[in-house]
Amino acid sequence: MKKLRFGDKARRYFWVLLFATYSVSAAGVMIDVLGDEYRHLSQVAVTTVDSDKEVRMSGASQVAAVYRASSGAPFSTLPAGSTFKVVWPDGSSEYVMIVNPASGTGVDPIPGSQQKAPAQAGDVPAGASADASPTVGAR
Template sequence: MNYRRLLHGAKFWIWVVLFVAYSAGAVGVVLIDTYDDRYREMSKVKLTSVKSDADQRRAGASQAAAIYRAQSGMPFSTLQPGSRFQIVWPDGSVETVTVVDPSSPLGTEPVKGTAVTAE
């Protein structure tokens, strides 16, 4: 009898731990899709892809991050320095970017080895 109750309690707590771990992992991913209307016509984003030079990608990611911050519920605590996000460029290519300085026009830095070209 005690064995069944112990087994039932263990199963319950395993599911709770799995749910919490999955929720914590899912919350940490920010994805900015620049094909969305609010990003698509921005001057630094319009013609940018992972094949563009680093300064153009940094400027485009900084513009997209600024719009994302402005439209979030907490603009001063969203995408703080050191945080990472993935950006999908208008051509479909994707890369991960780190925020270095939110107030700078080149305030992001692409993470090396994370760029995936469009197919």
């Protein structure tokens, strides 16, 4: 069995620590729009991942602006290229990227990151009727 020298071990632990730190920092910011400061924004109240892209961009831009304004360093918070997760009022979520912090629509949804809202108890699957009972064995 080959023994690793101290330098090799230190180098390996350095990379593991660097990867772990990057993973935690890459997770970024998650903004839940049900908070008091976001709930009543005009472009957020009715937005879901099923909304048009322009509506989602506008809502996410409003959320980003309020998040920046409430931070201690508004000019360095959420710079261009940073990403954050938005949880819309219905529980659906998506990741967005800041493309231009100065623009009213300076946020771009990341394709494929949209997650539908979790099913609520009592929800009826699409195509089924709430009052229809299953007909097992009917011909």
